[in-house]
Amino acid sequence: MELDEAVRDTNVQMCYSCGKCTLACPLTHDDHIYSPRRIVETILAHGEEGISPAEMWECLTCNACSTYCPSDVRFPAFVREIRGELVKDGSYGECSHAGILHSMMRLMAGGQLEQKRLEWLDDSLETSPRSNVLLFVGCAPYYDAVLGEHGSHTETTKSAIKLLNSIGIKPRLLKDEVCCGHDMLWTGETETFENLERINTERINKSKVKQIIFTCPECYDTFKENYKDLREDIELHHLAQFLGDRIDDLEFKENGKKVTFQDSCRLGRFQGIYEPPRDLLLAVPGLELVEMEDNRKKSVCCGTSCWMNCDQESKRMQVERLEEASTIADMMITACPKCLIHYRCAMDGQSKLDTDVKDLFVMLAESLEP
Numbered sequence: 127m128e129l130d131e132a133v134r135d136t137n138v139q140m141c142y143s144c145g146k147c148t149l150a151c152p153l154t155h156d157d158h159i160y161s162p163r164r165i166v167e168t169i170l171a172h173g174e175e176g177i178s179p180a181e182m183w184e185c186l187t188c189n190a191c192s193t194y195c196p197s198d199v200r201f202p203a204f205v206r207e208i209r210g211e212l213v214k215d216g217s218y219g220e221c222s223h224a225g226i227l228h229s230m231m232r233l234m235a236g237g238q239l240e241q242k243r244l245e246w247l248d249d250s251l252e253t254s255p256r257s258n259v260l261l262f263v264g265c266a267p268y269y270d271a272v273l274g275e276h277g278s279h280t281e282t283t284k285s286a287i288k289l290l291n292s293i294g295i296k297p298r299l300l301k302d303e304v305c306c307g308h309d310m311l312w313t314g315e316t317e318t319f320e321n322l323e324r325i326n327t328e329r330i331n332k333s334k335v336k337q338i339i340f341t342c343p344e345c346y347d348t349f350k351e352n353y354k355d356l357r358e359d360i361e362l363h364h365l366a367q368f369l370g371d372r373i374d375d376l377e378f379k380e381n382g383k384k385v386t387f388q389d390s391c392r393l394g395r396f397q398g399i400y401e402p403p404r405d406l407l408l409a410v411p412g413l414e415l416v417e418m419e420d421n422r423k424k425s426v427c428c429g430t431s432c433w434m435n436c437d438q439e440s441k442r443m444q445v446e447r448l449e450e451a452s453t454i455a456d457m458m459i460t461a462c463p464k465c466l467i468h469y470r471c472a473m474d475g476q477s478k479l480d481t482d483v484k485d486l487f488v489m490l491a492e493s494l495e496p
Contacts, residue, residue: 129174132207134153140197141166147191147201150445152427153184155330160184162191162201169307182208183219187312189395205437209314219313222436225274228313230268234304235321241434243267244301244348246280251287254296258336261286261297264345265305269463274351276470285491286341286365292494293375302329308344309432311352319352327355337361339368341487342463343393349399364393365487366461370402373409377495384414385489387453388469389425390462403461403486412494418447418456428465429472442473445479452481 133139147164153160159180168176187202195201209219221228233239243263247253253261261283269279290297307322331340338360340346346364349356369376385407393399400422407415420426426447429440448469451458458481462464469483 128211129169130476132204132211133135133170136200136204136207137198138166138204138305139170141170142198142362143167144196144199145487146194146196147199147344149466150190150194152188152190152429153439155442156440158439160197166199166204167199175198177212179212179217182212182371183217184416184428185429186391186429186435188391188431188494190391190427193395193423196478204420205316206312207289211314213314213316219432219434222430222433222481225433226272226308227265227268227433227478228315230265230272231305231310231322232315232318235307235318235325235327236311237304237321241304243303244299246270246284247299248260248284250289251284252296252297253287255298257296257298258334259290259297259392260330260333260335260338261290261299261340262306262342262345262349263299263462264303264340264342266306266341266463269467270483273467276467277465282341282463282485282487285485285487286339288491288494289365289369289376289487290339293369293372294376298335300329300331300333306342306348307352308348311348312432313434323353323355327353330360331355332431333495335360337363337366339363340367341463343390343397343399344464345397347392364397364461366393366402366406367399368421369490370405371406376406376409376490378490378493379409379495381493382412383457384416384455385417385457385459386451386458387421387486388418388428388451388458389422389460390460391425391427391466393461394425395423403459406486406490407459410490413493417476418450418454428462428468430468431466440468444469448472448479448481452479455481457482457484457489459484459489
């Protein structure tokens with residue numbers, strides 16, 4: 127294992143042992159202590175023998191620890207590097223949903239899979255095969271197939287197209303794009319990620335589009351931070367940011383809901399996009415936006431990462447967040463498909479939770495003037 131390189135690349139050797147990371151970590155609760163500081167100290171002191179695979183797989187990679195670190199230790203990136211080495215040695219994390227979503231990603235990485243990923247597209251949505259603006263669909267069709275009981279996730283994509291159409295944009299969709307590779311990268315399956323990256327890069331570069339718009343924060347973060355060979359003239363935008371810059375072109379009807387916004391880890395702490403989603407919500411007449419106590423960079427992670435480690439600890443985090451939202455708002459809004467799935471799943475059997483969870487773009491599309 128190239129441990130020294132991982133330590134150097136992620137600034138782990140600069141840990142001050144101040145403990146701010148442990149205080150920020152959402153896994154620290156009651157008798158459960160997850161301490162990035164202690165993990166780093168142990169590994170620095172004992173090398174490879176100090177690595178606990180269980181601790182590496184337990185991390186949510188939510189970036190709360192790095193957000194408060196005074197010495198720029200990038201603990202989630204360190205965990206990602208170590209996971210890559212653990213996978214080579216045959217160690218894997220606990221996959222949820224019997225690993226079916228990971229299997230789909232591996233199938234897409236083969237490059238030979240003939241997908242039917244645009245069957246949800248209907249005549250009410252205007253797209254163009256010649257548009258310079260690509261809307262990256264990502265894994266939404268697969269989420270519908272596996273997790274349809276928690277709502278339609280292609281509905282988010284449909285809503286994105288409606289919103290783009292309302293400002294005069296007919297986006298292009300690629301029938302042969304594949305998963306962005308986020309989950310493969312963060313679960314240590316580096317080779318699978320590189321294959322997905324290569325396939326998307328080749329097909330997108332060939333399309334000659336000038337802009338790519340994402341509804342998923344993880345897709346956006348992965349393309350922006352980890353895709354190395356994408357044409358330099360291609361602009362990358364999360365849809366909240368893209369629409370936020372064109373807010374005067376959007377016309378919304380009255381909506382009397384009181385809502386609160388759940389900042390996702392990748393859109394918020396990783397990419398620093400906090401205000402555009404809120405600006406869009408505040409542009410809807412009559413809609414009231416209220417904040418939960420922990421918002422923006424202090425926002426609480428939805429409790430699972432990369433379809434792994436879905437357990438009682440995750441459920442606790444989700445239910446506590448939903449309980450907080452239900453005391454101040456009619457609805458929790460999120461711009462992340464995984465947050466949407468995890469919170470809706472957590473609501474099953476929780477009759478005391480008097481709130482709803484909705485995707486930001488679905489909410490905005492429903493609020494468009496006809």
